[in-house]
Amino acid sequence: MTLSYPPTRTVGVVADVAGVRVPDPYRWLERETDEVRRWQWRQAELAAAVIYDGQDPAAVRDLVQAYHGGSRPALPRCAAGRWFRAVTPPDGAAPLVVVADRPFGAGRPVADLAGFGSEENPAFLSWLAPAPDGRVLALGICADGSEHNSIRLIEVASGRVLDGAPEQVLHSAWTGGVTWLPDSSGFYFFALTGSPREFRQAVFFHRLGTPDTTVEPIPVGEGSREYTLVQISPDGRWAVASHRVGSPIPVAVRDLSEPGAAWRPFVTDCPGTVAGHIVGDHYIAVTDVAAPRGRVVAIPLDAADADDPAEWTELVPEGDTVLRSLFPVGEHLYLSEFDRTFARVRIIDRSGATTGEVPLPGRGALAAPFFPLTALALGAPADDFVFAFSTLTSSWGVYRHRPGEAELETLSAPAVTLDAELEAGCAVVPDGVAVPYHVVRPAGSDPTRAAPTLISAYGAANVPLLPQYQPDMAAFVAAGGVLVQAYLRGGGEFGRDWYRAAHREQRHVRDADLVAVAEHLIAEGVTTAGRLALTGGSDGGLMCGVAVTTRPDLWRAVLPREPLLDLIGGTRDPYLDFVIRKAWADPDDPAEVRRLLRLSPYELVGPGVFPAVYIQAGATDPRCRPWHARKFAARMQAAQEGEAPILLHVFDNAGHGAATSHDVAVAQDAEWLAFLVKTLGLRGVSVVRDRPDGHQAQLQHG
Incomplete structure (x- = not known):
């Protein structure tokens, strides 16, 4: 087959990256011109x-x-005994957000996404986060497919869009949207400080009902471009800032019960992952420190030196499976692991003792975010374990397991x-x-x-x-x-x-x-x-x-x-420069640039x-x-x-x-x-x- 491709000119551009000259004949195709x-x-x-x-x-x-049936697992979110979820009407109209008394009950509409987009650019719901008291719903709305999303606040009782939502744009949903305070008075979120192109982000705090949105001074290290998620204990006493999207660590902690208390460094000198949740006065986490397949540890939130693993208490030692994440449910922890890639969920108590296992509906996978940091954005404390599950040959279903029960409850069966x-x-x-x-x-x-x-x-x-x-x-x-x-x-x-x-x-x-x-x-x-x-x-x-x-x-x-x-061109893009430096090479080193050229x-x-x-x-x-x-x-x-x-x-x-x-x-x-x-x-x-x-x-x- 001989094709006639659109004419494509070349240019005599030569990039200079750390002194290494790299011809770039199609550089003009980087621009968004007519x-x-x-x-x-x-x-x-x-x-x-x-x-x-x-x-x-x-x-x-x-x-x-x-x-495509059941191709996007959308878990309902619970707050104040009611369940919030997105629904796509069968007539193909814009999705609605509904609230119901049951996870997949018919409920009533709270928000119509048609009102946030246009025919040319329909609105996409990136995330939803109801306040713990269930009175206000925060939504992340994207209108161009880019993942950049804006916060919208909805009064649940009336469906009215509230004024005063933060104006900052979120680069993505990788930090889960917003983290509400347990008393529903405000929330933390991670957003851009300038244009998306600049790729500079910070943690903000917004006080509900006021125009106040301020940068939270979390000590994450000078010049860091990594993502940060704030986690709040169910009783509202502790705040933990988890930092790094692919290998998160609890980089800082704050005692909210002490007026004026500042953020203080917590686990800062750690090349591995420490990803968990606040449980009582401890941070209980899955870590690969001294355990390539993972173990579960408890770190006192008032530890004198949380960087020292000697201060950590091991709850679950490394085993044959790969530990991936844990989810607090009442007095229990649901521990997700990979057994030769297939999902397994073990139930442990706060001492690390195994009390049961979730009877999964097959050999497959739980729906999980790409990155461990995103999995830490849970919302309100849970009394049961609601999860989506699929296999390579069956689409997503949604299930619920309650501690102590032998069987699963099917909330939404697989469609395909x-x-x-x-x-x-x-x-x-x-x-x-x-x-x-x-x-x-x-x-x-x-x-x-x-x-x-x-x-x-x-x-x-x-x-x-x-x-x-x-x-x-x-x-x-x-x-x-x-x-x-x-x-x-x-x-x-x-x-x-x-x-x-x-x-x-x-x-x-x-x-x-x-x-x-x-x-x-x-x-x-x-x-x-x-x-x-x-x-x-x-x-x-x-x-x-x-x-x-x-x-x-x-x-x-x-x-x-x-x-x-184009790894060399990627070094000119602030976001990809961040990715390349982290995962590939140092573009300021000529030898590293030459290695990039070979890849x-x-x-x-x-x-x-x-x-x-x-x-x-x-x-x-x-x-x-x-x-x-x-x-x-x-x-x-x-x-x-x-x-x-x-x-x-x-x-x-x-x-x-x-x-x-x-x-x-x-x-x-x-x-x-x-x-x-x-x-x-x-x-x-x-x-x-x-x-x-x-x-x-x-x-x-x-």
Whole structure:
């Protein structure tokens, strides 16, 4: 296939990074100009025309829509005995926030999101947080898909939008929105101090019913750009500031019972994670300090030297599972852990003694934020454990467990079950480590025949890739493909050592693990290089970029999504500069810059024969800005000496995924799936699923 790509000029720009000169011929695509937007639209038109040629877009969209049921687990929040949650009406109208006496009761509307957006930019609910007394509801509203959200305050009794909400913009929902004082008189929140581009943030305190919003002077260290979340004890005495999104520590503590008491440093000199909650006069936390798979410790809030682990009391020692987080429920603690990636929830008392285990509805995953810090934003104290759970073959359900009870209560049953089979495997990489993966194949398919296969992987930032339901992957399997979810080093599935093995100077290990898995699947006859595709998002998109430029022979198709692709250019972006310094290298060191060059997909592109590539990005992405995808696509299109297409679609009103509306997400997934159907030549199948409107969703191919 010979394509006529939109004309793309080059420029003679050479970047100087710590004295290292780096040619940047597509620098002009970093700007948001009319010229760039026209080029971007033409690329999107070309991508859609190529992908849907010979396919029925409506049929693909119907299939994707069928598997989107239950795709976004939304847990209701309880306050003063009532439950608050977002509801999307069946007629497709804007979501409502309702309050009910039961977790999923019909209730009554409190807020209509249509009033916060427009037809062009519908409002997205990033988070909700009812005050403990249930009288005021705080909402985080995003209107452009970017994750940047503003606080709105709603009077629950009347539904009236209250004046005087803070004007600061929250960069994301990574700190959970707002943390209310137990008496509902005000709240803490973490927000930008200037423009999003500057990426400077601080903790603020807002007193309800007043215009007062002030910066909270928390000692987090000079110049830190890390996220900070304030936690408050249920009795209102203690405040703890947890700092660092990926490996949080309780950096400061304050005794609110003492008038005028200042924040004082708490755990400050700690390279590991100490993530927990205030329980009585202790901070009880999961930590990987002296325990790569995690242990539970209690730290006195009045400790003379909380940095000294000798002051910590061990409640639960390190074991064979990976401890991830804990959740206070009454007098108990619900301890979430990974058992070979699968979820397990142990119940312990405040001394650390095990008192039971939650009978989970299968082998899968609990819904959890990407980062441990976000998981600390709980809201009001809980008397029961309400959680969302899914598997690789069944969508999200919501359940409740009460301490002492033997059974779960199903609050919302899974909407979708995929007719598929699950198996486990592992690939032994050159350094002798076994890298595990799961295989999801259509039920009844022949495992001895090479099949069109998609590897999905991440392997970065201590973020675990979990065996949970993903609607796009489910639709791929329903269309006849085999999904391989690979757990590469760099992720958080197997504890600190697994993560650190592919961190900073060892980032190349993640890429070697991926190649080993791909070669293993081919050697085992699961697939062939001519039927193998790869996908990943964000840092996983960078993984895709490295894979397609360094081992193009392994793949039939590569699909980066919301990707980070230009590490050198990223050093000019304040947010990515923060990420790169933390997870990759020091861009002020010439030797480190040269190492970045060897890992940056944009710099790795050179003339060659490449497989088909489809790059998907969001126009309002604040993390991996769309220019990463634009520049990489332009360079790849110019370098392609084969006939496979290099396609790009930057979607309007879409960001990094966390605040992308349902309709846009379905459109993204449909085009992504159609590209795989076309490129991998999925078998001619008719997959039928009932839809809520009484019709059936169906995909015909071949």
